[in-house]
Amino acid sequence: MQTDSWIPLFPESASSFSWQVDALYFYLIGISVAFMIPIVAAIFWFVVRYREREKFATPDEIHGSIVLETVWSIIPFVISMTIFLGGAVVYYTQYRMPEDAMQVYVVGKQWMWKIQHETGQREINELHVPVNTKVKLTMTTEDVLHDFSIPAFRTKADVVPGRYTYLWFEATKPGTYHLFCAEYCGLNHSGMIGSVVVMEQNDFESWLQGNASNLTPVEQGRDLFENKLGCASCHAGGSGQRGAVLENIYGKEVKFVGGSSTIVDDEYLRNSILNPSSQVVEGYQPIMPTFKGQVTEEQLISLVAYIKSLSGVDASATAPSAPAAPAPAPANNMGSNSNQGGR
Amino acid sequence: MREPKDSYLTNGYSLKSWLLTKDHKRIALMYLISISVFFFMGGLYAAAIRLELLTPGSDLLQSATYNKAFTQHGILMIFFFLIPSIPATLGNFLLPLMIGAKDLALPRINLLSLYLYWIGGLLTLYALMQGGVDTGWTFYTPYSTTFSNSYVMAVGLGIFINGFSSILTGLNFIVTIHTMRAPGMTWFRLPLFVWAHYATSLVMILGTPVIAITVLLLAIERVVKVGIFDPAIGGDPILFQHLFWFYSHPAVYIMILPGMGVISEVISSFSRKKIFGYEFIAFSSIAIAVFGFLVWGHHMFVSGQSIYAGLVFSFLTMVVAVPSAIKVFNWTATMYKGSISYDTPMLYAIGFLGLFLVGGLTGLFLGSVGLTVHLTDTYFVVAHFHYVMVGGQVIAYLAGIHYWWPKMTGKMYSEFWGKVSAMLVFVGFNLTFFPQFILGYQGMPRRYASYPAEFQVLNIFSTAGASVLGVGLLMPVVYLTHSIFAGKPAGDNPWMLPGLEWRTQSPPPTLNFDEQPVVTWEAYEFGEESGLDLEEARRAAGRPSVV
Ligand code: HEM
Ligand SMILES: [Cu+2]
Numbered sequence: 006m007q008t009d010s011w012i013p014l015f016p017e018s019a020s021s022f023s024w025q026v027d028a029l030y031f032y033l034i035g036i037s038v039a040f041m042i043p044i045v046a047a048i049f050w051f052v053v054r055y056r057e058r059e060k061f062a063t064p065d066e067i068h069g070s071i072v073l074e075t076v077w078s079i080i081p082f083v084i085s086m087t088i089f090l091g092g093a094v095v096y097y098t099q100y101r102m103p104e105d106a107m108q109v110y111v112v113g114k115q116w117m118w119k120i121q122h123e124t125g126q127r128e129i130n131e132l133h134v135p136v137n138t139k140v141k142l143t144m145t146t147e148d149v150l151h152d153f154s155i156p157a158f159r160t161k162a163d164v165v166p167g168r169y170t171y172l173w174f175e176a177t178k179p180g181t182y183h184l185f186c187a188e189y190c191g192l193n194h195s196g197m198i199g200s201v202v203v204m205e206q207n208d209f210e211s212w213l214q215g216n217a218s219n220l221t222p223v224e225q226g227r228d229l230f231e232n233k234l235g236c237a238s239c240h241a242g243g244s245g246q247r248g249a250v251l252e253n254i255y256g257k258e259v260k261f262v263g264g265s266s267t268i269v270d271d272e273y274l275r276n277s278i279l280n281p282s283s284q285v286v287e288g289y290q291p292i293m294p295t296f297k298g299q300v301t302e303e304q305l306i307s308l309v310a311y312i313k314s315l316s317g318v319d320a321s322a323t324a325p326s327a328p329a330a331p332a333p334a335p336a337n338n339m340g341s342n343s344n345q346g347g348r
Numbered sequence: 349m350r351e352p353k354d355s356y357l358t359n360g361y362s363l364k365s366w367l368l369t370k371d372h373k374r375i376a377l378m379y380l381i382s383i384s385v386f387f388f389m390g391g392l393y394a395a396a397i398r399l400e401l402l403t404p405g406s407d408l409l410q411s412a413t414y415n416k417a418f419t420q421h422g423i424l425m426i427f428f429f430l431i432p433s434i435p436a437t438l439g440n441f442l443l444p445l446m447i448g449a450k451d452l453a454l455p456r457i458n459l460l461s462l463y464l465y466w467i468g469g470l471l472t473l474y475a476l477m478q479g480g481v482d483t484g485w486t487f488y489t490p491y492s493t494t495f496s497n498s499y500v501m502a503v504g505l506g507i508f509i510n511g512f513s514s515i516l517t518g519l520n521f522i523v524t525i526h527t528m529r530a531p532g533m534t535w536f537r538l539p540l541f542v543w544a545h546y547a548t549s550l551v552m553i554l555g556t557p558v559i560a561i562t563v564l565l566l567a568i569e570r571v572v573k574v575g576i577f578d579p580a581i582g583g584d585p586i587l588f589q590h591l592f593w594f595y596s597h598p599a600v601y602i603m604i605l606p607g608m609g610v611i612s613e614v615i616s617s618f619s620r621k622k623i624f625g626y627e628f629i630a631f632s633s634i635a636i637a638v639f640g641f642l643v644w645g646h647h648m649f650v651s652g653q654s655i656y657a658g659l660v661f662s663f664l665t666m667v668v669a670v671p672s673a674i675k676v677f678n679w680t681a682t683m684y685k686g687s688i689s690y691d692t693p694m695l696y697a698i699g700f701l702g703l704f705l706v707g708g709l710t711g712l713f714l715g716s717v718g719l720t721v722h723l724t725d726t727y728f729v730v731a732h733f734h735y736v737m738v739g740g741q742v743i744a745y746l747a748g749i750h751y752w753w754p755k756m757t758g759k760m761y762s763e764f765w766g767k768v769s770a771m772l773v774f775v776g777f778n779l780t781f782f783p784q785f786i787l788g789y790q791g792m793p794r795r796y797a798s799y800p801a802e803f804q805v806l807n808i809f810s811t812a813g814a815s816v817l818g819v820g821l822l823m824p825v826v827y828l829t830h831s832i833f834a835g836k837p838a839g840d841n842p843w844m845l846p847g848l849e850w851r852t853q854s855p856p857p858t859l860n861f862d863e864q865p866v867v868t869w870e871a872y873e874f875g876e877e878s879g880l881d882l883e884e885a886r887r888a889a890g891r892p893s894v895v
Contacts, residue, residue, distance in 0.1 A: 014806075016790045029719045030789065037709040044680055048701060051683035052690075055619070060889045061844045061882045062620060062687040063875035069625035073681070074674070081673040085666035088716045093659050095718025100655050115495075149491040150585060152650065152725060156791025159722040163651045165586065166490060167579025170652045183800065187725040187793045189484045191491055192411055195796035 019182060019203070020158035021175035025095045027159070032091060036084060099160050102171050106141035107134070110222065110306045113144065113151035113164040116193040118184065121303065123310075124213055125221040130199030135209035136179050142172045143271060145302050152188035155201055161187050169271050176203040226311025229304055234296065236308075248293065249286050255316035260287045274309045355758070355855040370455035371858055375462050376441035377756070379432060384825070386428040386469065391818065393421035398780075398814040401807045406797035414797035415482040416498070422485030427507050428469050430737060431599065434606035435517055435552075436465070438748045439545050441756060443521060445849035445856060446539050448530025448865040453523040461516035468510030475502035484795060486596075489577035489588040493569045501570060504563045511556045511563075514602075518552030521545050530848070532867030539847055539871055540629050544609025547633040551598045551605075551640065559595035562588065589651055593644035601640045603737055605633055607744030608675060611697050614747050615679050617845050618694035619686030622872040625678040632671035639668040649720050658717050665715035672708050676701065691843075692766030696747035699774040703739025707732060710785065728788025731781045739777055746773070746824065753828060754838030758854040761831035765823060772820030779813025844885045846878035 018027055055064075109132065110121040120128045134140045144153055144164045153172055154161035157180075162172040186197035204212060220228065230236045239248030255274075260266045262285045267273055277284060278300065281293035300308070356373045359365070366374055396417045400409045409417060440458065444451050452458050475481060481503045483492040492500050525538070525546050565576050566588070575582030608629075616623040623629060645653060645661030679701060688694070710732040714720045723729065754760055783806040792803045799807070841850040846869060852861050869878045876882065 014786050014790070026719055026722050029716060030713070033709075033713050033716065033719065036712075037706075040709060041705060044676065044705060045702065047680050048683065048698060051680070051686070052688055052698065055683065055686050055688050057620075057687045057689040059687070060886050061874075063882065064619075064621055064685055064687050066622045066873075066875075067624060067681075067685065068622065069628070069678075069681075073677075074625050074628050077677045078670060078674055082667075082670050085669055085712065088712055089663050089666045092662055092716030092718040092720070096649075096658060096662075096721060097655065097718075099718060099721050100658075149495055150488055154725070154791070154793065156722065156726075161650055161721060161725070165579075165652050167585070168652065183791060185791065185793045189415075189488065189491070189795045191482070191495060192415065194415070195406065195411065195793075195798045198800075 017157040017178075017180070017182065018159070019176055019178040019180065020155075020160065021177055022095065022098045023157070023159040023177075025098060029091050029095055033088065036088070100162075102141055102173050103139045106139035106173055109134070109140055109142050110303075110310075111142050111144040111153060111164070112302045112306070113146035113148075113153070113186070113190075113197075115148050115191055116186070116197040118151075118153070118186075118197070118199055119303065121222060121306065122213075123221060123223075125219040125224070126213060126216045127219065130184070132184065132199070132201045133209065133212050134176055134201065134203055135206050136176050136203050138206075139173060139175045143306065144170050144172065145306075147302050149190050150188045151186045151190050151197065154185045154187035155182055156185070157182040158201075163188050169275065176201070179203045179205055179208075222307040222310035223314045225304070226307035226309070226314075229300075229308055230311055234300070234308075239293070247290070249289055251312050251315050253316045255313050255318050261285060262287055262289075262291075271309050271313075274312055275305055278305060278308060354857060355853065356858045357757075357855050359858045368459075370451065370459055372440050372444055372452045372455065372458055373756075373856065373858075375458050376437050376439075378462060379436040379440060379465070382466065382469065383429050383432055383437065386424050390421050390424035390429055391821070393417045393424070394814065395818065397421060398811040400797065401799070402811050404799050404801045404804050409797065411797045412482070415484075415795070416480040418795060419482050419484050420476055420480055423472065423481070423503060423507070426485055426599075426603070427510055428465075428472065430603045430741060431514060432465060432517075433603075433741065433745050434610060434748060435521070435545060435548055435602075436461075438610065438745070438752060439521065439541075439548075439606060440517075442752060442849055443524060443542060443545060444528065445755075445852065445860055446542055446847060447525065447528060447533050448848045448861065448867065449524065449528035450859045450861070452520050453528055454520045457516050457520055461513040461520070464509055464513035464516070468506045468508070468513065470506075471509065472503050472506030475499040475506065478502070486592060487563075487566065487588075488592075489566065489569075489583070489585045490580070493566055493576075494578050494580065501567060504567055508560050508563045511560045514552050515556045518549035518556075521549040522553070530865050530867055533848075534867075536626070536630075537867055537869075537871050538630075539609075540612035540623060540626065540633075541606075541609035543630040544605045544612070544633050547637040548602055548605045550634075550637050551602050554641070555595045555598040555602075558591060559599070562591040562595065565591070586648070586651055586653065589648050590644070593647045594641075597644040597647065598637070598640045600733075600736070601636055603741050605636065607700070607741040608633065610744040610748035610751070611679060611700050612675075613847075614693045614697040614751050615682050616872050617751070617843060617847075618691055618697070619683045619688045620874040621682050621684075621686035622870075622874075623678070624681035624684070625674075626871065629675055629678050632674050635671045636668065639664065639671075643668055646715055646720075649717055650724055662715055662717040666712070669708065669712055669715065672704075676705060676708070690767075691750075692761075692763060692770055693747045693751035695767055695770040696743055696750065696773075699770060700740060700743045700747060703735055703743060703774075703777065707735030707739055710735065722791075723788055725793055726788035727784040727792045727794055730794050731784035731788060734781045734784075739781070743773065743777075746770075749824070749828070752849070753831070754842050755849055755854050755856070757832055757835070758838055759831045759835030760838045760842065761835055762827050765827040769820050769823040769827075772816055772823070774820075776813050776816030776818070776820050780810050780817050781813070783807070783809045783813075841880075844874075844880055844882060846873055846880060 108123045112119045118130050120132050146164045146166045151164040152161055153164055158174045160174055162170050164170055180203055182201045184199040184201050186194060239246055240251050254269050258266050258268055279297045281295060282291045285291045356371055400414055406414060478499055481498040481500055483496050483500060568574055569576045577583040577585050577588040612623055612629055643661055643665045645657055646665045649658050714723060714732055750766055787803055787806050792799055838854050840854050848865055
């Protein structure tokens with residue numbers, strides 16, 4: 006599957022925007038050829054036509070030409086602007102995240118990809134997704150930089166420790182595609198590979214069923230929040246508590262002591278758990294302890310998912326509607342992909 | 349007339365007369381030998397890399413060794429070969445000669461910069477002997493600060509010290525060009541080689557301190573554990589990338605502008621034609637040097653920088669590509685209605701035009717941000733920068749070495765072998781690197797010790813090409829060395845060229861000129877105005893040599 010493609014030497018093109026990248030590529034090849042042919046032809050022509058006929062000859066001087074210089078500055082400039090604009094449009098499609106996408110969480114780690122679905126399934130070095138569905142990855146890493154790269158979808162993004170980066174795609178063809186780590190990450194960098202398995206909706210549904218799910222991230226987050234980490238001792242029960250109210254906070258603006266403010270997003274929530282004193286909300290004391298070193302990246306993802314769910318932004322609300330009736334799935338989509346658990 | 353034997357080469361034979369010399373020409377020769385050694389070592393690593401990639405598995409080299417091989421290949425090639433290549437050898441040798449000066453303005457500083465280069469180089473070699481380094485030549489954090497157990501510090505220090513060598517060379521060149529020009533040598537009579545070195549020197553003195561500071565910060569974090577780049581202790585890994593590329597992008601222009609200078613000289617000389625659009629080539633060098641400081645972010649399109657930063661950097665990258673295009677058009681136009689001879693330097697220069705064209709055009713692919721999201725960190729990038737750095741600078745360096753060899757040594761090398769090597773390098777180079785563009789678009793990531801089997805065929809082509817390239821690059825070492833001992837005497841001005849460096853004896857005397865030259869002609873005047881006795885030379889040369 007991964008080897009055959011419709012043009013030999015050309016990779017499979019399997020996402021909603023991969024054709025745009027290909028179009029840009031062919032446009033640039035066209036421009037390159039259009040530049041190279043006249044220049045190379047001129048070089049050959051001059052070299053042959055004006056070869057030395059008399060030793061130390063002194064051909065007539067030509068000083069240059071303002072007109073020519075202007076023309077051959079402006080033409081490349083205009084062309085380069087079309088390339089810039091084309092690139093900008095495609096980039097915007099690749100890197101602006103859709104609102105209504107299925108969420109998947111990715112944690113990179115030397116040298117594996119740990120993946121968690123909203124429904125609780127976990128996988129390692131494999132990502133199963135339904136075809137024709139927007140998928141948004143929220144990614145971070147436990148150690149060094151990595152890069153989540155799927156050549157067949159023509160997209161990639163670095164995965165950076167200490168923050169979230171995002172990637173989205175909509176696969177258009179069922180199949181199995183390469184997943185590479187594209188940012189050098191040490192010893193076994195070239196072993197940090199895997200596959201993205203794109204399945205028909207029905208197959209995906211039964212894959213989900215076949216992988217009896219763990220707790221979903223929201224459920225895990227609630228467990229951490231209420232029991233394991235004890236966040237609830239300050240943050241539960243609405244106003245009047247020592248901790249800030251978290252219900253309906255997502256997407257709202259919060260004001261900090263000192264006057265600045267921000268919109269609450271994943272990054273903000275993550276940072277509030279790790280570095281609470283760096284952004285104290287107006288009306289509260291800086292008493293929250295840091296949880297740095299006590300929570301793993303995966304637990305953080307669950308906590309953030311849970312806090313988001315308190316604002317009604319939860320898995321089921323954003324997940325795509327898929328046919329509910331499970332269809333018999335091909336065996337190869339099942340067995341080998343049994344639940345692989347965490348680390 | 350002086351005795352021909354009396355030259356900078358005969359001015360003392362003791363080791364001390366070399367090690368304590370202040371003669372820019374001797375310093376240039378010592379650089380030439382030193383960078384050749386580093387080039388050779390970098391080449392050995394390259395050979396190891398290409399052999400490993402012959403098969404998909406990581407069998408010849410284990411990952412640990414492979415990672416060190418590509419890191420050390422990059423470090424030696426970039427910091428210890430390519431950056432000093434043309435400036436420290438040809439630039440050092442020729443700048444004073446071309447402007448009619450006795451030496452560089454600061455001869456002692458010049459010697460100091462050689463010693464700093466040696467110290468930095470030896471320290472790096474020491475680190476490589478001890479066990480080497482595996483961070484990639486880009487030293488991305490937090491891998492380099494927290495995770496790598498290799499000799500990051502020692503190599504970092506080597507690069508740090510070597511940076512000062514570069515800064516001092518740049519400073520020296522700028523002062524020399526400002527203060528040491530012969531009477532009549534106005535700014536617009538300067539050879540374009542000198543303009544190119546002026547632009548390069550600007551980048552060297554403005555950019556290099558930034559990499560020095562970056563390496564220093566890296567050391568502080570590694571040793572004292574102050575959080576600068578590692579988020580685990582409160583730092584920001586992206587900050588490192590900004591600092592690193594703020595230097596290293598302009599540094600890629602340190603690695604090409606001098607080559608462009610050489611090509612301007614060679615194409616004009618071997619077409620016996622005034623360079624087309626002198627001012628445009630001169631100013632485009634300066635424009636490249638200045639705008640080169642504004643595009644570092646195009647190495648970070650997928651690093652998590654904001655979409656808008658990505659768009660701005662993409663736009664500026666497109667703008668900076670235009671001056672490069674202008675140069676290619678002007679070089680081509682220079683040949684129009686010329687009198688073109690096919691000597692070895694010219695063959696190399698024509699090869700440069702083709703390869704640099706591919707390198708520059710694929711730079712547009714990588715500058716087009718939607719496309720580069722797919723291409724970055726793949727073999728496409730590897731191919732692109734080899735087309736500019738090897739196809740561009742290294743080929744230009746070889747063109748320059750062959751062009752000025754008769755001046756530097758007083759001897760002529762074998763034209764036949766020169767031509768063979770130029771052809772082999774061109775063919776071998778394309779066979780090595782062109783397949784990598786295709787591999788890159790297919791998605792093969794760079795810095796991979798093992799890869800999926802479907803990529804193997806193109807990798808075999810690439811390795812085969814590398815062996816041809818290797819032979820082509822080794823040949824000059826043999827026939828040039830041979831020419832020193834057995835070559836025909838070259839004469840002072842074998843090609844009857846007007847530049848000042850051709851108006852003194854070969855090899856030049858220690859003080860360069862017997863009497864202070866006075867310039868009364870424009871740059872690149874090949875006819876009688878230049879005061880050369882062409883009739884006489886033609887008679888002496890006999891029949892025209894049409895190949
Ligand atoms: C026409 C001019 C050029 C343009 C438009 C251009 C564009 C680019 C772009 C956009 C990248 C980033 C690719 C990526 O990582 O996705 C890149 C990488 C690179 N370019 Fe160029 N480039 C040009 C000329 C040069 C020159 C003159 C050199 C060196 C002599 C050079 C050396 C490099 C190197 C070394 C890298 C990769 C660095 C790394 O990631 O290790 N480029 N170029
Ligand atoms: Cu990785």
